[in-house]
Amino acid sequence: MYIENINEPKDVKELSMPQLEVLADEMRQALLKRASKHGGHFGPNFGMVEATIALHYVFDSPKDKIVYDVSHQSYPHKMLTGRKDAYLYEEHYDDVSGFTNPKESEHDFFTIGHTSTSVSLACGLAKARDLNGEDGNVIAVIGDGSLSGGEALEGLDVAGEMNSNFIVVVNDNDMSIAENHGGIYKNLKLLRKTDGQAQCNLFKAMNFDYIYVDKGNDVTSLIEAFKQVKDSKKPVVVHIKTLKGKGYEIAEHNKEKWHFCAPFDIETGKPLYTFDGEDYSSVTNVYLLDKMKKDSKVVAITAGTPTIMGFTEDKRKEAGSQFVDVGIAEETAVAMASGIAKNGGKPVFGVYSTFIQRAFDQISQDLCIDKNPATIVTFAGSVYGMNDVTHIGLQDIPMMSNIPNLVYLAPTTKEEYLAMLDWSIEQKDYPVAIKVPGGQVVSDGKIVSKDFSRLNTYEITERGSDVAIIGLGAFYHLGREVATLLKETTGIAATVINPYYITGLDEKTLNDLKKNHFAVITLEDGFLDGGFGQKISGFYGNTDMKVLNYGIKTEFLDRYNLEKVLRDNHLTPKQIVEDIKENLLKKLKKYTKSNQTLKKIK
């Protein structure tokens, strides 16, 4: 096999055209086997095999610098840059991350997982090259789907003005994760149809030179095109038409489903493990589709990830014009939701926690200043969520809960979530966000009668004394476990509180706690800094109440082991109870209030 002998890009350059074609087949076979056992991004990588070979054949990485947008199509690149073992040998499958990673290789320049960043990042590489008086090519690879993101369009605008070498490879497979949405895709279609000859050309309108490669999965055509632009002294787009999932027929025919895959049977394409239970995506979908049928003003919005709210293709059809996919454009999703709410509609924007980060200013400026009653639902904002460093969902509490006027809610069960969602859709006073609990769906069948319009009202679910445990969202259940264990080991019957509101304090309840509690424990599923618990600490700063904050330390975790992270952050019931005993009860000699329970313990 040729692939076994590829240890660096220069090894690619030594192969003949027919050999490169064999290499492509070998790579695809390895990708297929690995995907079937390991899972990962599928379609994007299968479409990019030939282009990656051609890039490394023509250019001289790492002097020539290739930046992959999203980088979920970088597996072939990794195979050709010293990391083939991670794709060839099962015992090495976990040696590499699923994204470009400078810690792995000098051929990777950035850790990338969010879309639409490659052109802007590459602009920086090119600018530094020019300042340094160096030469070499800078190549930004970007998929057609990613072009709908604001940062990508900004980047193209900036790059278009560079009087210098700058190559953009537009990998056009006519798909985002789902189908593309946006006016520019009509132009890409026109360009594909006219073999790149149409006069009206988005890239030329942004001041790029332009080359079209119809056979974007043909190594020879690609090499020819890349040779043509190599060392170009002005910005140029190479628009290549590729086939998502190319080479695995099942994936070619169901591109959306095969964007990403879990382990599967190669023969049938069937996943090895199936999950038929409900999750918060399906729960959301059932609720919303029903709601939409009853109320034509309800509209669900996605920024390129429709299935996070359960909107698979059939459900999208069912929703019709009440479902909007804006492309990978979270900024516009939030602004549009604000506009819909302003004009009497009832918008629900469902989004991964990690991607709502792309819309801080829109939440603040476009939505919250005017208090338009739009709903944002954040998914996978949890230590139990995705664990790639680029996709961790631990920042939404600090990011969103300090924006004025936003009501950010944290349900602890399915029933609370749906009650909040329904309340939010119907009310007209506040911009509301709801943090879907991480982990498995918890359903207790309870009817939720709470009026969420009475902002910042906590609920005491177990009334005790001495210690109060405030468990936010998914961590409420941890709070109950702590209370049980605390009772068992110390006799203290703690008060347990479901705060519901991330964004405001229930000052009355917190003040009442002072009467017969000496400590408050806060638990939150996210970074501690800037979060929920520190607000409670600030509130009690001037009192005798002791406060212990639990959550995740503010750091970028990558491909973490869940158990270890929980342990490192003292997030097991046993650790928390130990902390209470060690840090609070032991110090009670200093504590001036007398208390029967405490005296007993001592």
Add this chain to the structure above:
Amino acid sequence: MYIENINEPKDVKELSMPQLEVLADEMRQALLKRASKHGGHFGPNFGMVEATIALHYVFDSPKDKIVYDVSHQSYPHKMLTGRKDAYLYEEHYDDVSGFTNPKESEHDFFTIGHTSTSVSLACGLAKARDLNGEDGNVIAVIGDGSLSGGEALEGLDVAGEMNSNFIVVVNDNDMSIAENHGGIYKNLKLLRKTDGQAQCNLFKAMNFDYIYVDKGNDVTSLIEAFKQVKDSKKPVVVHIKTLKGKGYEIAEHNKEKWHFCAPFDIETGKPLYTFDGEDYSSVTNVYLLDKMKKDSKVVAITAGTPTIMGFTEDKRKEAGSQFVDVGIAEETAVAMASGIAKNGGKPVFGVYSTFIQRAFDQISQDLCIDKNPATIVTFAGSVYGMNDVTHIGLQDIPMMSNIPNLVYLAPTTKEEYLAMLDWSIEQKDYPVAIKVPGGQVVSDGKIVSKDFSRLNTYEITERGSDVAIIGLGAFYHLGREVATLLKETTGIAATVINPYYITGLDEKTLNDLKKNHFAVITLEDGFLDGGFGQKISGFYGNTDMKVLNYGIKTEFLDRYNLEKVLRDNHLTPKQIVEDIKENLLKKLKKYTKSNQTLKKIK
């Protein structure tokens, strides 16, 4: 005068073409007089007089909905929608804000002050209209400068796919605040040059129909064009060529300077009040230009506001290729800075606090995950900064200081600022942001020898006991005033601390304070929630240390009175000392540690 009789848009419709031209003159005269006495945005409004008249002549606001991007060109709109008095009569000048404001009028749909949002917001209005089964036109007005912002380009992409009425008026005056930057401006130029006939057309490439109006300051031509697109059933761009500052020759010839103006003499254009002292913009500029000359790797980046770092036109020329304006594209500015740093350059991105909000995800994902050593300098992040609700600079601490890996620094003087800036530019280990102090420049001439690489090391500047005052950045000086007054009134010689670091705690210093302090006062120039003080409160949560956090309550303030806001937030030395006496000293009976000073007070 006609303008005196315009109380709503329908009054505009009753005038003849010649009368409308007179109306335009009257409006411009009123704008000029008001600007000369009151100041405000100048050029954008002068260019939009005729277009605004034509919009209200042709369309039926508020059923037809006009959304103005940035809305610093909305003065003529306000004049025609019931708010003329605020432009005609000096005693009413302050009746209106400088931006569209739904609280003022049903003709204003959003409070807008950041660029590039109008199209996305209007998409929402249009979507709700369609869901509601209503008709009516939705019109997004956007300047050419704003087109470089990602949200605008996203919005155009989304709008381009709408099968429905959607009108975009592109107000092309061939300027941002300064000159435009980006590849798309070459296309706008081509369109202007060809009277809109060029085949390669950015807007058509985004699936819009397109009309060009060369005489964008001619009421008749504009009315004709708007009539043509009214009730259009698909998205259309009306590209109008206008003259920024039109009608005031001095402004026409110096468009950048006359984007915004302070009160001035109409005859000469000279400002009535001049400021010749140094401010943090000029300080930054002097430093950077000198640094650039010594080091070709240093590059200053702006996102459309070059003068915040003092880069007026002459200074930009002086800096040459070491100065980059990416257009109004903060996301790309941050990503590009990251790329420059990755490739050995030394980038400094200077940006208003309110606009860095547009790059949360880029700071987190594009910069901080990989810890690339770029520098961001945030200006006007202060209660002493801009006071329009859309421009308040009170969110940068909560927004930025909870992002992992970022080192966010708060200098208290010019000398510290420059020392930090120089350190940041030269170091290779961290992404660094520096929060320029609000208010006037404080310069004490001290040589700063601190090694900022020793992260999170506070400096005790006055060593006392009992009470420690930690004054962050600009509020350090307030901390010293508090200490002085506290000594005078209670005899307590407080410890005063300059923490330097917003993003990390000096745990050793904080622990040491426990020995002979019973209280810590934190002071920060920004929203309290998610900020600096709450981290200190969280740190001490489990101890006997009392903590009082001072800063600004988390709410959207608009055109606030500085003194009142300071007072409302207990931010005068007198109030803070009163709080210490009332909330801390009075409770000391409960406090178990004995202390000589305290005993004396009691």
